[in-house]
Amino acid sequence: MDKIPFKNFILKRINIYSIIILTTAFVLIFMLFLFINKQIRTATDEQLNFVIKKTMINYDLQLNEMENNLTSLMKEELENINSFNEEKIENAIDRIHNNTKYKHLIKNTHFFLINEKGIIEKTSYEDDLGLNLSEITVLWNNLKPLNPGQIFVQSTTNENGTNFPWLYIYKKLSEDYYLEFGVDFHNDFNTIIFSPLLDFVKESETIKNIEIYSPYFESFLENKNLEVKYKEYLQTIPEGEIHYIDTGFYKSKAFYKLQSDYGYRYVTLNLDYANSRNIFFSLLILLLFVPIFIFFFMRKFIVKETDKIIKPIKDTANMMKEFTENDCTLDLEKISDSKIQEIDQIKSEFLIMAKKIRNSVIQQENSNAELEELYENNELLIKKINRIIKITIESKEYENLEEFLKHLFDNIFDFIPEADYGSLSILKDGQRHFIDARGHNLEILQKIDLRNGLFVEAKDIKILDDIIEYDKQSIPKYSADLFIQASKPIKSTLIIPFNANGKVYGSMNLDIDKFSNKEFSQESIRFSKFFSDIITSYLILSEYQNLESKHKESMIRAIINLVEIHDNYTKGHSNNVSKLALEFSQKLGLERDRQLQIYWAALIHDMGKIVIPSSILNKPSRLTPEEFSEIKKHPIYAYDVLKSIDNMEDIAEYIKYHHERIDGKGYPEGLKGKEIPLESRIISICDSFDAMTSERSYKKAFTKEQAIKELINNKGIQFDEKLVDSFVKLVLKD
Numbered sequence: 001m002d003k004i005p006f007k008n009f010i011l012k013r014i015n016i017y018s019i020i021i022l023t024t025a026f027v028l029i030f031m032l033f034l035f036i037n038k039q040i041r042t043a044t045d046e047q048l049n050f051v052i053k054k055t056m057i058n059y060d061l062q063l064n065e066m067e068n069n070l071t072s073l074m075k076e077e078l079e080n081i082n083s084f085n086e087e088k089i090e091n092a093i094d095r096i097h098n099n100t101k102y103k104h105l106i107k108n109t110h111f112f113l114i115n116e117k118g119i120i121e122k123t124s125y126e127d128d129l130g131l132n133l134s135e136i137t138v139l140w141n142n143l144k145p146l147n148p149g150q151i152f153v154q155s156t157t158n159e160n161g162t163n164f165p166w167l168y169i170y171k172k173l174s175e176d177y178y179l180e181f182g183v184d185f186h187n188d189f190n191t192i193i194f195s196p197l198l199d200f201v202k203e204s205e206t207i208k209n210i211e212i213y214s215p216y217f218e219s220f221l222e223n224k225n226l227e228v229k230y231k232e233y234l235q236t237i238p239e240g241e242i243h244y245i246d247t248g249f250y251k252s253k254a255f256y257k258l259q260s261d262y263g264y265r266y267v268t269l270n271l272d273y274a275n276s277r278n279i280f281f282s283l284l285i286l287l288l289f290v291p292i293f294i295f296f297f298m299r300k301f302i303v304k305e306t307d308k309i310i311k312p313i314k315d316t317a318n319m320m321k322e323f324t325e326n327d328c329t330l331d332l333e334k335i336s337d338s339k340i341q342e343i344d345q346i347k348s349e350f351l352i353m354a355k356k357i358r359n360s361v362i363q364q365e366n367s368n369a370e371l372e373e374l375y376e377n378n379e380l381l382i383k384k385i386n387r388i389i390k391i392t393i394e395s396k397e398y399e400n401l402e403e404f405l406k407h408l409f410d411n412i413f414d415f416i417p418e419a420d421y422g423s424l425s426i427l428k429d430g431q432r433h434f435i436d437a438r439g440h441n442l443e444i445l446q447k448i449d450l451r452n453g454l455f456v457e458a459k460d461i462k463i464l465d466d467i468i469e470y471d472k473q474s475i476p477k478y479s480a481d482l483f484i485q486a487s488k489p490i491k492s493t494l495i496i497p498f499n500a501n502g503k504v505y506g507s508m509n510l511d512i513d514k515f516s517n518k519e520f521s522q523e524s525i526r527f528s529k530f531f532s533d534i535i536t537s538y539l540i541l542s543e544y545q546n547l548e549s550k551h552k553e554s555m556i557r558a559i560i561n562l563v564e565i566h567d568n569y570t571k572g573h574s575n576n577v578s579k580l581a582l583e584f585s586q587k588l589g590l591e592r593d594r595q596l597q598i599y600w601a602a603l604i605h606d607m608g609k610i611v612i613p614s615s616i617l618n619k620p621s622r623l624t625p626e627e628f629s630e631i632k633k634h635p636i637y638a639y640d641v642l643k644s645i646d647n648m649e650d651i652a653e654y655i656k657y658h659h660e661r662i663d664g665k666g667y668p669e670g671l672k673g674k675e676i677p678l679e680s681r682i683i684s685i686c687d688s689f690d691a692m693t694s695e696r697s698y699k700k701a702f703t704k705e706q707a708i709k710e711l712i713n714n715k716g717i718q719f720d721e722k723l724v725d726s727f728v729k730l731v732l733k734d
Helices: 006-078 086-099 137-143 189-193 195-203 228-236 274-325 341-363 368-397 401-415 467-474 477-486 522-566 573-587 592-603 625-631 634-642 649-656 678-692 704-713 721-730
Strands: 106-114 120-123 151-158 165-172 178-185 207-213 243-248 251-260 263-272 421-428 431-438 462-465 490-500 503-513
Touching (some): 228 263, 401 431, 401 522, 467 490, 573 678, 592 649, 678 704
Antiparallel strands (some): 106 120, 251 263, 421 503
C-alpha cells in the first residue's frame, strides 16, 4: 500500500468529511424548508377558496330569496297606489306584513311620505319624522331621476342610525312626492340569515372574523366602517373571485364580491395562518441549529483524527519499551501498519535495529560492550520518542502559536545534539520577526528589518553552509551588519520551515559553530522532519479550530439577530452582556474553558424569546400576569433546545438559571444561594446591569452610579453579595 505524508493524511479526511456533511445538511434542510412552507400555504389558500365560495353562494341565495319575496309583495301594493291615502297605505303594509313567509323575521312594516326636498312629512315610524333624506347622497341620487310611477328597490342594509336591518322600496307619486315602504327586521335577523357564515368562521382555524357590506358599504354583522382603500379595491376586483392582500407576517385579508338582484354585496375576511407561521419558525430554528451541531461534530471528528495520529506513535513507543523489558524478544504480530509514512519509517528502522540487536545477542555473546552501546542507543531513542509523544500531546494545550513554537525550540536541541546555536522567527505582515534565540543576541536580531524575500526561505528542510555570507549578499548592508553583530560564527545551518496549506509561517534555524568538526546526522534530519510535521499539524488543526469557532459564532449571532428582530427592546443587549460576562470571568481568574462557556451562554441567554409572541415582547404598556408568566418561560425554551446538543449541556444549564435569585424568589425553579451555578450568577449581574443602563421606550437609562447603587441594594436578595462587590471593584471601577 502506498504511503502518504503526515499532513496529507489529516487534510484528506477533514476535507472529505467536512464537504460531504456540510453540503448535504444545508441542501437538504433548505430544500425541505422551501417545499413544506410552499405546500402548506398553497393548500390552505386552495381550501379557503373552495369553502368561502360555496358558503357565500349559499348565503346569497338565501338572502336573495327573502328580498325577492318581500320586494314583490311591496311592489304589488305600491303599483295600486298613485296618491297619498293613509288608510289605503295602512291596509297595504298590513297585507305585506301578513302575507310574507318571512313574517317571523319582521318586526314592523312602515310607510314614509317624502316631499320633493327629501324631507319625511308623514310616517308610521315617528322616530324618522322630519328626517332629510337628501343628506343621504347615494340614496337621493337614485330617487331624484325617478319619473312618476317608477319604483326603486334598495337592497337589505344595516341602518347606521339604529344598527337594525331594514329593507326599503320607493315609488314616485304624481304630485312630486315619494312613497316609501320599509320593513324593520328583528334583532336576531343577522343571527338567522348569517348563521351559516358565523358557523363557518367558528370552525375555521385560519379565518379570524368576517364582515359583510351592502352595496353602500354598510356593515351587517358589526356597525363598522370599511377603510376607503379597501372600498376602492373591492370595487375593482372581478365578481366571484377571491383576492388576497398580505397585512402582516403570515396574515392576510381576503376580498369577495357577489352580484345580487339589487347591487353588489361585499365580503372581507381577516386570515391568520398560525399553523404555517409555527412551522416556519420551527424549520428556521432547525436550519440555524443543524450547522451548529455539525460544527460541534466536526470538532469531535478533528480530535478523533488527532488521536489516530498519536496512537500509532504511542504503540511504537510501547513496543520499544516492551522490547527492552522482555529481554530482547519481539512480538511481530503486535506491530500494526499506521498508514503514515514518517511513523512507519521510524518503526521500520527500529525493527531493523531490533533484529541487529537480537542477532548480536545470539551470534556475539562476547560483544558486551557493543551490545551495551546498542541498548543505550535504543533507550535514548525510546526516550526521544516518548518526549515527542509528550510534545505532540501537549500541543493541544497551546492556544498561542508563538508559545508553542518557543516550547518546541527549547526541546529540539536535545534531539539534534550537533546544534550549538539557533534562532526562531515567524512571518507577520510580510515581515520576519525573531521571537527566540540560543547563543545569538535576540535583542539585536529583533531590530533587523527583514521583509519577506530578503532572507533564506525554504519549503522543505535543508542544510546551508555559511549562511551569514549568503545573507550578506541578499539583504541591505545595514541589516547585514546588524545580523553579523548579533550572530555567533556559523559553519552550517539546518533550516526547518513552518508551512501549512501553501502558506509560510516562519522557520527554525539550528547552527553548528564555525570551528566545530560536527555535521548534522541523518537521524537529526529525520527528527527535524518529525518536528516540522508536528508544527504543520498544529497549524492545520489551529486553522480548522479557528474556522469552526468563527462559524459557531456566526450561527449564534444569527440567532441573536433573530431574537433582536423579534424583540425590539433587546437590540445589542446580548452582545453587551456577553462582553461584560467575559471580562468579569477573566478578572475573577476562572479557567479559559470556563470563561468561554460563560461568554457563549451570555451571548444566547435570551434565545428562548424567539418562541415568545412579539406582541408580548414589544408591548409598551404593563404586562398582564398571564403575559409575564409566558415571558418567564424563555429560559426553559432555550434549555430544551440546547440540552440535546453535544457539548452544549452546561451552557444550556447556565442559561436556564440566569433569572434565579439568591433569596429563592427567581424562576424557573426557585433555586437559592449556591444552588444556582456560579456561571448563572455572573450572567444575572451582567444582564441586569446592561438592562438598567440601556434606554427603553418604557423607561430611561440609569446612570452608571444609579445602576451600581441598585446592584448594591439588592446584594444577598437578588444577586450574589461577593460577586456584586467583585463586579463593581474589578469591572466598573474608573
